[in-house]
Amino acid sequence: MQWTRYWRAADRPLEAMHAHFTSHRYHRHSHDAYSFGVTEQGAQAFRCRGGTHTSAAGEVLAFNPDEAHDGRTASDDGFTYRIVHIGPSLVAELLPRLPLFRDPVVHSPRLADALRHLHTALQEGTSLARDEHLMHAVRAMAAHVMPLPAATGTPGDPSAARDLIEAHHAEDLTTAALTRATGLSRFALYRAFRAEYGLSPSEYQRQRRLREARRLLAAGRTAAETATLTGFADQAHLTRWFRRCYGITPAAYARAAT
Incomplete structure (x- = not known):
């Protein structure tokens, strides 16, 4: 039997989930936060950074902001895990420079233990305890x-296409509009965009819509209103993709605030 428990802060970019999945498969997606979780039982497999990885019990998943990945069970009985999403602004308060995870799977009992304590504090502790455990987890x-590398321009830069999607994510953009913005051919645009951001332009647009949906749901909008405002065909379409990418429904996410 599958189950999920979701928690999110009402006043800052901090969220957590405890879940057990047997058949759910995460569609390829990314988060605008640092995401790290510990596998408690079973094993989960995922594709990230051009390869396939497996996180077994006791190992930590580590994703950078905007790092595309999917996920599925790698054991017959499914897997249980805890994951925390920490906004870059919170990390910046605790570290002198924004970091970049070296590896998507980390073998660290110390980090796994810090994550478990943080997860418990987020759901059950006081505000002070949450802040203290967040500090300990980020330090671990x-x-x-390693430090984030300086941004460098590359031939076939797709950033203009990304900027257009960001500005008009709820609209029905065309490939022609993106090629005009970048000066690239359709094939060159697709190849450069996926190489830079880990998602195709259409996947990036859907991801952007989902992030806006999270913001609107947290602000009190209904799922039906949110679907309309973010460009999804209807509430069912929003719910289907929300669950595929985040493992919960929009309604469950809206109820999760404390």
């Missing part, structure tokens, strides 16, 4: 990261 995380 820092041992497994």
Whole structure:
């Protein structure tokens, strides 16, 4: 039997989930936060950074902001895990420079233990306890990261296409509009965009819509209103993709605030 429990802060970019999945498969997606979780039982497999990885019991998943990945069970009985999403602004308060995870699977009992304590504090502790455990978890995380490299321009830069999607994510953009913005051919645009952001332009647009949906749901909008405002065909379409990418329904996400 599958189950999920979701928690999110009402006043800052901090969320957590405890879940057990047997058949759910995460569609390829990304988060606008640092995401790290510990597998408690079973094993989960996922594709990230051009390869397939497996996180077994006791190992930590580590995703950078905007790092595309999917996920599925890698054991007959499914897997149980805890995951925390920490906004870059919170990490910046605790580390002198924004980090980049070196590896998507980390073998660190210290980090796994810090994550478990943080997860418990988020759901059950006081505000002070939450802040303290967040500090401990980020410091444990820092041992497994390296500084973000400076941004450099590359031939076939797809950033203009990304900017257009960001500005008009709820609209029905065409490939022609993106090629005009970048000066690239359709094939060159697709190849450069996927190489840079880990998602195709259409996947990136859907991801952007889902992130806006999270913001609107957290602000009190209904799922039906949110679907209309973010460009989804209807509430059912929003719910289907929300569950595929985040493992919960929009309604469950809206109820999760404390």
